[in-house]
Amino acid sequence: MSHQFSAMLRIAIQSKGRLHDDTISLLREADIKIRESKRTLLVQASNFPVEALFLRDDDIPETVATGVADVGIVGLNELEEKGADCEIVRHLGFGACRLSLAVPKEEAYSGPQWFNGKTIATSYPAILRRYLKQQRLTATIHVISGSVEISTGVGLADAIFDIVSSGSTLVNNNLREVETVMQSDAVLVARKNLEPEKRAVLNEMLFRFDAIKNAETKKYVLLNAPAEKVDEITALLPGVKSPTVMPLAESGWCSIHTVIDEDRFWELIGKLKAAGAQGILVMDIEKLIA
Ligand code: PRT
Ligand code: ZN
Numbered sequence: 043m044s045h046q047f048s049a050m051l052r053i054a055i056q057s058k059g060r061l062h063d064d065t066i067s068l069l070r071e072a073d074i075k076i077r078e079s080k081r082t083l084l085v086q087a088s089n090f091p092v093e094a095l096f097l098r099d100d101d102i103p104e105t106v107a108t109g110v111a112d113v114g115i116v117g118l119n120e121l122e123e124k125g126a127d128c129e130i131v132r133h134l135g136f137g138a139c140r141l142s143l144a145v146p147k148e149e150a151y152s153g154p155q156w157f158n159g160k161t162i163a164t165s166y167p168a169i170l171r172r173y174l175k176q177q178r179l180t181a182t183i184h185v186i187s188g189s190v191e192i193s194t195g196v197g198l199a200d201a202i203f204d205i206v207s208s209g210s211t212l213v214n215n216n217l218r219e220v221e222t223v224m225q226s227d228a229v230l231v232a233r234k235n236l237e238p239e240k241r242a243v244l245n246e247m248l249f250r251f252d253a254i255k256n257a258e259t260k261k262y263v264l265l266n267a268p269a270e271k272v273d274e275i276t277a278l279l280p281g282v283k284s285p286t287v288m289p290l291a292e293s294g295w296c297s298i299h300t301v302i303d304e305d306r307f308w309e310l311i312g313k314l315k316a317a318g319a320q321g322i323l324v325m326d327i328e329k330l331i332a
Contacts, residue, residue, distance in 0.1 A: 047091045047239070047242060047243050047246070048239045049091065049237065049239035049240045049242070049243060050086075050091045050092070050093055050243075051091060051092050051093075051112050051113060051240050051243040051244060051247070052084075052092075052093050052094075052095055052110075052111045052112045052113075053092055053093070053094050053095065053111060053112070053113050053114060053115070054094075054095045054097050054101075054102045054105045054106055054110075054111035054113070054114035054115070054116075055094050055095065055096055055097070055102075055114070055115055056096075056097065056098070056099045056102070056115070056116070057096035057097055057098065059098075059099060060137060061099065061115065061116070061117065061136070061137045061228050064134075064136040064137065064228065065115045065228070066078070068115075068134065068136075068251065068254070069087075069092075069094075071250075071254050071328075072247060072250035072251055072254060073089065073090070073250065074087050074089070074090045074092055074247070074250075075087055075088050075089055075090075076092075076094045082096075083095060083096055083097075084096075090247075091243050092243065092247070095110075095111050099116055099117060099120050100120065100124070102114040102115075102116040102120065102231075103116060103120060103121045103124040103126030103128060103231070104124060104126050106126065106128045106231050106232065106233050107126035107127045107128050107233065107234075109233050111233070112232065112233050112236055112240050112244070113131070113230060113231060113232045113233070113236075113244060114128075114230075114231050115134065115228055115229070115230055115231075116228065116229065116231060117137055117139070117226050117227070117228055117229070118130075118133075118224075118225075118226040118227060118228075118229050119139070119141055119166065119169070119205065119224065119226040121229060121231060122168075122169055122224065122226075123166050123167075123168050123169050124168075125168060127234060128231040128232060128233065128234065129231060129232045129233075129234055130229050130230075130231055131229075131230045131231060131232050131244070131248065132229065132230040132248065132251060133227055133228075133229055134227060134228040134229060134230060134251075135227055135228070135255070136227065136228050137226070137227055137228035138207070138225075138226070138227045139205045139206060139207040139225075139226050139227075140205070140206050140207075140222050140223075140224065140225050140226065141166060141169060141203065141204070141205060141206075141222075141223045141224045141226065142203070142204070142206045142219045142220075142221060142222045142223060143157070143162070143201060143202070143203050143219070143220055143221040143223065144201060144202050144203075144204070144206075144212050144217040144218055144219045144220060145194075145200070145201045145217065145218055145220055146194050146200075146201075146216060146217060146218070147216050147217060147218040148216075149218070151218070151220050154177050154179055154221060155179070156220075157174070157179050157181045157201065158179055158180050158181065159180065159181070160181050160182070160199075160200040160201055161181065161182045161183075161184050161198075161199045161200050161201075162181050162182070162183055162184065162199055162200070162201045162202065162203050163184045163185075163186050163190050163193035163194075163198055163199035163201075163202050163203070164183060164184070164185065164186070164190060164202065164203035164204060165185070165186060165187055165188070165190055165204070166203060166204075167183050167185045169203075169223065169224065170183055170203045170223070171183060173223045181201075184198065184199050186198070190202050190203075190204040191204060191211050191212065191214075191215045191217065192215060194215070194216075194217065195215060195216070202217065203223070205226075206219055230248075230251070232244060250329075253329040253330055253331050254328075254329055256329075256330040256331075256332060257326075257327040257328055257329050257330040259303055259304050259305070260301050260302065260303060260304065260327050260330055261301070261302055261303075261304055261307060261324050261325065261326065261327065262299070262300075262301055262324070262325040262326075262327050263279075263299070263300055263301070263302055263307075263322065263323070263324050263325075264297060264298070264299050264321075264322070264323040264325075265297070265298050265314060265319040265320065265321060265322040265323065266290060266295055266296070266297055266298075266319070266320045266321045267295070267296050267297075267298055267317075267318055267319050267320070268294060268295060268296075268318055269289075269294050269295065269296055270294075271317055271318040271319075272287055272296050272298065274317045274318075275298060275314060275317050275318065275319055276298065278310060278313050278314060278317060279298070279300045279302065279310075280300075280302060280303070280306070285298050285299060285300035286298070286299040286300070298319075301327065301330070307324070
């Protein structure tokens, strides 16, 4: 397949950490196979014109903005913090989290003005500085690179600004989330002004990513119905287009095939049964090209 492309696209990927596995699985589902080796920084895919550059997430935005890599997968929080000039091509949905301000749980928190004159520990000073400015707050930012959540307990700061996902780290450190400053997930970013030959490779990759994403929330449904109920049942099914209806060997019965949204599944299933559907079979879809 790679013979139709004349360029190699270099993608920056987190070498280890929270985004690594989901990134590799997304590429694998898109049939872009990257053999990982602990020693190699740059690995070419075996069956697609892509080479992966393994980096720390902190270095990905700059690497893409400066053209050392063409595209990259990184948390939106990291991209915003570094202020790198990249194009956000897709939100990928995994690595979801938020950047929030948290205070010791016994504090009487009345609103953002609580932060005036306080010290806030964080690894995201640029995003925090922007928020404080926008809210016209005067707090001191104390930059630390890890274990931000223990800062208040050891008297290093009055509050923290950090990544929250389940919230259990805050609870374990007697902290309370009081302001959510930004929502984040992993994003696919591209260097601005990518050459057309590289853009073509990126477009093929996007086509595959989109097919995977479309399939994620859909189910393939097969069911049997008495012939006289087919109209009533098909009227209930939204389908990608219209459902496929095929006669069964047993006369007077049909098989109906369609694709439905996962979130509508339980609501529909009761209605389908009530309308006479039987032998309802639900299957995952791997890829869906609309
Ligand atoms: O080594 P490298 O520099 O590449 O990795 P890293 O240690 O800087 O980052 P890593 O791998 O921890 O996170 C990479 C990205 O994952 C982040 O930039 C976010 O975009 C995203 N992400 C999603 C998270 C979390 N969820 C998350 N929960 N990053 C960090 N956390 C930490 C958070 O810092 C806090 O300590 O988990 C704790 C909170 O989790 P909960 O579930 O207790 O709220
Ligand atoms: Zn990092």
